[in-house]
Ligand SMILES: Cc1cc2nc3c(=O)[nH]c(=O)nc-3n(C[C@H](O)[C@H](O)[C@H](O)COP(=O)(O)OP(=O)(O)OC[C@H]3O[C@@H](n4cnc5c(N)ncnc54)[C@H](O)[C@@H]3O)c2cc1C
């Protein structure tokens with residue numbers, strides 16, 4: 001059992017929780033994730049590690065309430081117990097001094113981006129961050145990311161803050177303005193990662209994306225999380241979740257992520273009744 | 274009096290009823306039938322059946338006790354060599370082991386050793402299991418990685434020797450394949466839990482959610498423990514490697530069975546994990562795993578369930594009983610058939626599999642006749658779901674994270690006969706060492722390793 005020792009509401013349906021899991025906190029690194037199961041009848045869902053505190057023995061998760069499990073998790077309070085919490089899983093981000101790093105986060109994808117931004121800054125990179133959300137109320141971790149960024153840009157769909165439009169517009173502008181970019185990280189909706197990767201491919205800028213396929217065990221046993229990367233089948237839970245953005249088959253990932261959409265709707269409807 | 278030539282029948286659910294539920298198929302012997310069956314045993318002096326048993330259970334001895342009506346004594350004899358009899362009594366390939374050596378085969382069917390083992394285990398569980406007396410603690414600590422049959426057996430034996438044992442399991446439930454792979458209708462999960470409880474009562478501590486190699490490394494475990502046993506199994510699914518394998522509708526056997534068994538997707542939406550199954554399901558492969566997939570599909574409501582296998586009936590690796598049960602339940606066997614391509618609709622949802630007819634050629638390195646495609650024999654089958662059950666490889670996580678550990682050419686951990694790896698203090702056994710094999714071999718390996726660890730600790 002793993003205790004929720006802090007809970008914050010970041011935006012209408014985005015919540016942050018700090019969970020007591022000392023063994024996992026000791027090992028956690030940027031780019032990794034955990035798998036949790038709320039209770040005996042629960043499913044196992046992966047959530048990327050948004051932060052960790054080795055001294056206090058906590059892992060921070062930030063999640064958007066989209067399905068049955070995240071909605072149920074959202075109702076849990078400080079002091080409540082999560083039945084299972086396994087990790088850290090996946091391969092950590094490759095952190096080194098690349099030079100000039102552009103860090104792009106979309107929606108709740110901003111959460112897993114944060115520890116990577118911090119790690120890259122601490123490794124000596126010049127860091128430019130671009131955060132994209134639908135409207136300004138949905139923006140999370142702005143202050144935290146700003147602290148480790150040399151420059152921070154915001155893009156909103158409705159123009160309520162920063163640039164009106166997409167993160168890829170901001171990236172395009174940086175490129176057009178002659179910014180020399182050594183590496184790009186893009187974490188967010190699949191479509192966003194696809195658009196960013198298509199753009200950087202034109203300019204031959206190395207791009208890392210973090211994928212979020214449906215998972216079960218998270219240990220490489222079931223292959224439910226498989227993604228096609230450069231024509232090869234990879235298991236996101238062990239080989240990833242980060243991959244070379246130019247090699248990922250995004251369309252197949254979108255298709256595989258819709259596998260249980262009807263069942264999910266049914267479960268949500270029943271839970272709502 | 275002449276010996277009855279055939280085994281006493283074991284009553285079971287009728288095929289047309291059982292494909293509508295997940296309850297166990299056979300009901301098991303009652304005491305009277307068990308005694309009658311035990312009386313068929315000739316009590317051979319040379320005990321060929323014992324040679325056929327990987328854990329050397331004193332088979333004629335427990336059978337003798339049953340025949341004389343001393344059921345409690347029979348349980349004792351059985352339990353002295355195995356701590357998971359209720360499991361083995363259900364899933365062991367007896368026909369290749371003890372029963373395959375039985376002298377009665379000369380005149381008819383062997384003694385139903387498997388059914389008798391199952392009877393004893395169930396009898397004991399119903400009565401409440403007796404916990405053996407605690408041995409004096411040795412003060413030594415052993416870490417076991419993985420709670421499959423290899424890890425559990427090793428843990429149980431070491432605890433009986435007085436060592437302090439902790440099992441580290443990556444998942445949220447114990448049992449390995451017994452829990453996530455083998456379906457409820459063949460091995461009820463309550464039985465696995467009861468066997469695990471027994472091992473816990475011996476003093477073994479089980480910690481879940483610990484992915485060794487990620488949460489903690491084997492080297493770190495060895496800072497706190499005097500020895501480690503690795504029993505992480507062969508969990509890495511193999512693929513057909515044909516186009517369309519990533520379409521919506523294609524599952525590995527592991528994903529499908531884990532969803533249904535461990536996550537209880539057959540009780541969705543009461544349980545949160547879903548599984549989607551169409552009207553027509555094709556399972557590729559013909560081992561126990563494939564039979565489990567094909568039979569599970571029927572229970573989830575599939576109208577047609579195919580087994581598609583590239584060799585012939587004779588080469589099918591599944592236990593006889595599994596094939597027999599699958600046939601009874603209406604599974605359709607398409608043998609000498611090899612898939613070459615999956616195709617989907619415009620949304621990427623699986624619709625069809627294209628296959629080739631095969632014929633058998635010369636024997637290959639496995640000794641089985643090699644299947645050869647018949648050119649131009651392509652044909653298509655409409656399917657909604659494909660389950661790939663063509664085997665598993667050893668889990669790569671531990672082999673990849675323990676520095677200097679000697680790895681074999683299949684990605685398995687190399688050990689000697691007793692489970693010693695090339696690193697002192699690290700032992701391994703079960704599917705991680707042998708590649709996907711059987712429950713009883715995994716238990717045998719756990720047992721031998723426990724002895725070797727005990728020696729190492731002295
Ligand atoms: C569907 C199916 C049906 C089968 N039917 C039969 C049958 O009828 N008869 C028969 O004899 N055999 C059968 N088998 C084979 C048999 O189940 C296996 O040979 C046996 O379970 C192997 O035992 P094991 O202890 O080596 O590994 P496993 O049972 O695979 O257990 C390994 C355990 O280690 C855990 N683990 C893995 N990595 C880590 C890690 N890094 N850290 C911590 N824990 C970890 C896993 O989660 C798992 O719980 C079947 C297998 C399957 C899949």
Ligand code: FES
Nearest residue numbers: 218220222223237
């Ligand atoms: S989640 Fe099962 S293999 Fe990745």
